[in-house]
Amino acid sequence: MAKLIQSSLSDQVYTLLKEQILSGELQGGMKIPEESLAEEFGVSRTPIREAIRRLAEYGLVTIRPRTFATVTSITSSEADDIATVRVALEQLAIDSIDEASYADHVETISRHAANCQYALGIGDRAKVFEEDSLFHMALVAASNNTALISIYERLDAKIQMLRIQQNLPEDGLGYYIGQHARMMSLLKNGEKEACKALIHEHIKHDMGYDPDQ
Amino acid sequence: MAKLIQSSLSDQVYTLLKEQILSGELQGGMKIPEESLAEEFGVSRTPIREAIRRLAEYGLVTIRPRTFATVTSITSSEADDIATVRVALEQLAIDSIDEASYADHVETISRHAANCQYALGIGDRAKVFEEDSLFHMALVAASNNTALISIYERLDAKIQMLRIQQNLPEDGLGYYIGQHARMMSLLKNGEKEACKALIHEHIKHDMGYDPDQ
DNA sequence: GTATTGTCTTTTGTATACAACTTTCTTGAC
DNA sequence: GTCAAGAAAGTTGTATACAAAAGACAATAC
Incomplete structure (x- = not known):
C-alpha cells in the first residue's frame, strides 16, 4: 500500500x-x-x-x-543575464536529447504546446505563460539530465517572476508561440543546430530583446 | 562609519x-x-x-x-550530469567575457592559477582542489553575469563534494593543472573557441571522463 | 522460524515566550 | 523650521516545551 x-x-x-x-x-x-x-x-x-x-x-x-x-525583485540587468543563461541551458538540453528520450517525452511536450496555442486562442494570457513555461520545462526534462533540470527549474521560477514584473506587451505573442511547433519539428528531424538557433531567437524575443544586439 | x-x-x-x-x-x-x-x-x-x-x-x-x-550523496549518474552542465556554463562564461572585464579579473584568475600550481608542488592535494575551484569561479565571475555566477556557485559546491566522495586518482593532476595557464593565454588572445574546447577536455578529465566517449 | 503486535526510544514538527535589534515617533534644543 | 536625542512600537532571533511521528526491539501467537 x-x-x-x-x-x-x-x-x-x-x-x-x-x-x-x-x-x-x-x-x-x-x-x-x-x-x-x-x-x-x-x-x-x-x-x-x-x-x-x-x-x-x-x-x-x-x-x-x-x-x-x-x-525579490529582479533588475533589468539581471533579466538580461537570466535570458543569456536560459538560452545556454535550453541549447544544452537540445544537445542532450536523444531519439529514445524524445520519444518518451514528445507526448508531454506536444500537449503543452497545444495547450499554449489554445490559451492564446481564447486570450487567456496567464495560461499562455503557464503552458509556455511547462513546454520549455518539458523540453529540458527530455534531456534526462537531473542537474540541468533542477537548475532550470530555479531559473524558470525567476522567469515567471519577470513576466509578471515587466508585463511585456502582446506584440507578436502569436508568432512567438507558433515557434513551439517549429522547434518540435526540427527536433524530430534531428536538426539540432537549427533548433538551437530558433531557441535563441525565441527566448530573446520572449525576454524582450533584440537578438542581434 | x-x-x-x-x-x-x-x-x-x-x-x-x-x-x-x-x-x-x-x-x-x-x-x-x-x-x-x-x-x-x-x-x-x-x-x-x-x-x-x-x-x-x-x-x-x-x-x-x-x-x-x-x-546528500551524489550518484555517479548525477556526477555525469553535473560535468555536462559545468562544461556548458563555463563555456558560456568564456563567451561572455569581454576585454575590459578580463582586464578587471585577470589578476584574481592568475593568482589562483599560481596558488594551485604551488599547492601541487608541495603536494597539498586539498589546497590544489580549493584553488582549482577558485580559479574556475574567478573565470566565471569575469563573465559579469550574476545569474550565471550564482548558478555556478551552487554547482561548484556539488563539484567539491564529488571530489571528496570519489577521491579521484592523482594521475595527470599536473597535466591537468597545467591547462590553466593555457586557458588564460588563449583567453588573452581572444581565441575563445580554442579556449572552450580546452575547457571541455579539462573538465571531462577533472571529473573522471573520457572526453571522446 | 516467521510474522505481528505493542512498547520504548529517538528525532522531528510546532507553538510560545522572551530578549534584542531596527525603525519610527516624539520631544526638546537651537 | 530643522536637527538630534531619547522613548515607544514593531519585528526578528533564539531558547524551550510539548506533541506526534518514525524506527528499533522485544514479546507473543501461529
Whole structure:
C-alpha cells in the first residue's frame, strides 16, 4: 500500500508562498512579515520562518536581517543575464536529447504546446505563460539530465517572476508561440543546430530583446 | 562609519555546516541530527533547523521528513550530469567575457592559477582542489553575469563534494593543472573557441571522463 | 522460524515566550 | 523650521516545551 505522507505545515506554507509569488499575488518588493503571514495561514511563526528561509535560498525572497523579508525583485540587468543563461541551458538540453528520450517525452511536450496555442486562442494570457513555461520545462526534462533540470527549474521560477514584473506587451505573442511547433519539428528531424538557433531567437524575443544586439 | 552586522547564529551554523560538508568533514550519507548539532555548537535547535533547511534547498543536505537529515550523496549518474552542465556554463562564461572585464579579473584568475600550481608542488592535494575551484569561479565571475555566477556557485559546491566522495586518482593532476595557464593565454588572445574546447577536455578529465566517449 | 503486535526510544514538527535589534515617533534644543 | 536625542512600537532571533511521528526491539501467537 502506498504510504500517505502528510506534509508539514512548513512545506505547505513554502508551496503556498511560492505559488503566490509566481502567480503575482505577491509582487517583487512586497514585505512579508512573519507575524502577519502566521495569522493569515493560522499557524505559528515557526513554519513561516522556515518557509521564508527556504524561499530566500531559492532566490525568490530577500531577507534583510533583523528587519523584514521582501519578495525579490529582479533588475533589468539581471533579466538580461537570466535570458543569456536560459538560452545556454535550453541549447544544452537540445544537445542532450536523444531519439529514445524524445520519444518518451514528445507526448508531454506536444500537449503543452497545444495547450499554449489554445490559451492564446481564447486570450487567456496567464495560461499562455503557464503552458509556455511547462513546454520549455518539458523540453529540458527530455534531456534526462537531473542537474540541468533542477537548475532550470530555479531559473524558470525567476522567469515567471519577470513576466509578471515587466508585463511585456502582446506584440507578436502569436508568432512567438507558433515557434513551439517549429522547434518540435526540427527536433524530430534531428536538426539540432537549427533548433538551437530558433531557441535563441525565441527566448530573446520572449525576454524582450533584440537578438542581434 | 561602516556598520558591523553581527550575523545570526543561524547564518553562522549555515556557514560552518557548509564548510564541514565541502571539506569532507561531514561526508555524503552521514546523519545530521538537530539535537547533537545543537550540543556541538552550543546553541538551541532553532538555528540548527534553519541552517539545515537552507542547506537542503541548496542541495547539500537531504531531509527525510519526520526522520532525520543526511548529507546528500551524489550518484555517479548525477556526477555525469553535473560535468555536462559545468562544461556548458563555463563555456558560456568564456563567451561572455569581454576585454575590459578580463582586464578587471585577470589578476584574481592568475593568482589562483599560481596558488594551485604551488599547492601541487608541495603536494597539498586539498589546497590544489580549493584553488582549482577558485580559479574556475574567478573565470566565471569575469563573465559579469550574476545569474550565471550564482548558478555556478551552487554547482561548484556539488563539484567539491564529488571530489571528496570519489577521491579521484592523482594521475595527470599536473597535466591537468597545467591547462590553466593555457586557458588564460588563449583567453588573452581572444581565441575563445580554442579556449572552450580546452575547457571541455579539462573538465571531462577533472571529473573522471573520457572526453571522446 | 516467521510474522505481528505493542512498547520504548529517538528525532522531528510546532507553538510560545522572551530578549534584542531596527525603525519610527516624539520631544526638546537651537 | 530643522536637527538630534531619547522613548515607544514593531519585528526578528533564539531558547524551550510539548506533541506526534518514525524506527528499533522485544514479546507473543501461529
